[in-house]
Amino acid sequence: MAQELTGAEIVIKALVDQGVDTIFGYPGGAVLPIYDALFQQNKIRHILVRHEQGAVHAAEGYARSTGKPGVVLVTSGPGATNAVTGLTDALMDSIPIVCLTGQVATHLIGSDAFQECDTVGITRHCTKHNWLVKSPQELTRVMHEAFYVATHGRPGPVVIDIPKDVQFQKGEYTGPQNVVHRTYRPKVKGDIEKIKQAVDLIANAKKPVFYTGGGIINSGTVASQLLREFVRLTGYPITSTLMGLGAYPASDKQWLGMLGMHGTFEANNAMHDCDVLINIGARFDDRVTGRLDAFAPHSKKIHVDIDASSINKNVRVDIGIIGDCAHVLEDMLRIWKSKARRPDKDALSAWWKQIEAWRARKSLSFKTNDDIIKPQQAIQRLYELSKHRETYITTEVGQHQMWAAQHFPFEQPNRWMTSGGLGTMGYGFPAAIGVQIAHPDALVIDIAGEASIQMCIQELSTAVQFMLPVKIFIINNEYMGMVRQWQELLHEGRYSHSYSDSLPDFVKLAEAYGATGIRASKPSELDDAIKRMIDVPGPVILDCVVDKFENCYPMIPSGAAHNEMILGDDAEGATVSEEGKMLV
């Protein structure tokens, strides 16, 4: 039976019916009716952030660690524009977000009213879809459609822009089961003929490699399980993108580590030399491929992706399969088993021998000393001292992010949240808050840089208010390290504006917010500091003072091929081609 409710009540009821228990938001004039409706109910918990960008990143962390959509509520104008970075981040990394924005009353739209902005216009390019709801009659349908669109097919952020008068007016409410989207029917089952061809190609490979990505994580834990089963059945090596870490356990011997710009020597060389490349849920991003015309040049390529536009976008493939990773993996496994496929044993052992030789280069190694903490060492110690717990890691963007990806192994999916596509400094801390909300008893750590953390540091107030024991582990190298590294490599060491001058005292800063601050400056202090950080209840900043000039290696310089990596021990005098300098 349809009920008459106010627009604001429809919003709340639809959220509840969609299974939402938490929203991240910030109030303002154009959403006051919804805030009033929130006040009068107790099914949905509202987390008050300190900046709307933080709300979206928190919702992203919530979504990525649970597999459920994250929900955001912000006001019109500046509330909406502040959310844009988070929305773009979610679009690039395929994170399901439903963002509700207030809008000025319908009769004021277009009049440059106070706090009016063209929210649907501005967010059209950074959402999967968006709606301006002009009457309460449409609201119930749009609310349910929004959840459907955000979570089906390739997930992504959606915006529902709701004018203030629509929030007050009455309209009919119906439940989600009554809403069927008119056009959007993403394909989840892959084409079975193509899957059969792919299985043939996989079975006959001599030098195969699995290259997996965030699509496996988005597809759900079943996809990770199926991937593990299939990869073990074949005995083939596997690597993954930054976004895909954790889908396959890092402790497994078939795991090569991450690939791409800061991937391992063995992963990138295996990609370069492979004869069959099996891409499942990754998108041939430029951080992964390096120079396109030298990318896996001798290989036949299989690409499984739920988004047809990802296939043949950057790299031409031989078999493109449009479908959800879990469905396609299930079919692959079934066909492999029913045809009693066996990998080519001799070829495979020769291939592994080659890979082991690459692995023996130990491309992630680094030298420690007694005087100064090496950033890689800090992350390794963090792992050792937290691995027995239910640990979730988020990161900011920069060298520390890459070191985290390299040196913090993940055994399970959904434990690693990082801004991959957009590379948003300021993502990690609010994301950690979202993760902690979803997993109150888990250990949630933001591995941060001293520059990045300042971009959303205000959320420390949120963490304190909601008693969220999030840990901020700052790899403090006093530089925008990644920028400094590129300046060293590309601009002859002219460190233009990349020094983190006038840093706050992070210990005092934590204390000023009512959190705990700890500092570790020497290797001998590191373990105790980390243990204390973990043991102290409540939010903590650990300011880990590290070597200022450490570079992140290995590295494929821009415009280079996978087999042209710079390794840490022969990085001296490395250069970048003129063409490479044009790239980011």
Added chain:
Amino acid sequence: MKKDETIERHTIAVLVDNEAGVLARVIGLFSGRGYNIESLTVAEVDQAEHTSRITIVTVGTPMVIEQIKAQLDRLVPVHRVMDLTVEANSVEREMALVKVAGTGERRVEALRLADAFRARVIDTTHTSFIFEVTGAPTKIDAFIGLMRPLGLVDVSRTGVVAIARGPEAM
């Protein structure tokens, strides 16, 4: 490699839900990703169903054309995308209104040429004509070219509309 670099011209029909912003979405896709639009036409084609049909003429390498279609197809309000250049044998038409001003010999010549192009006169004054001409874009180009020395003052073109031959719907 060589073959993939060739630039092709494709006519793509897109059936969309006629909801607010749908045209902006399509155009934004082209500008945002750097694709070309040679012409674009749009109108509602089914009032009851609220569907509109957009016809886009675009140029690009085969890989870009494939991308354009895939990108259009993933827009949420899109029902169907059809590449009329490859998926079907199709007919294309464009209409133009062409204003020519002049007197004397030039005026007579304009009328005579219009007749040869089966252009209709839809407005006339002592010193001007407006012609309505329909056909393939190349025919319209040719007609406009001929009118130029005869006093062409204004042109309004619809852009291409296209439809597949045979009994099937899109």
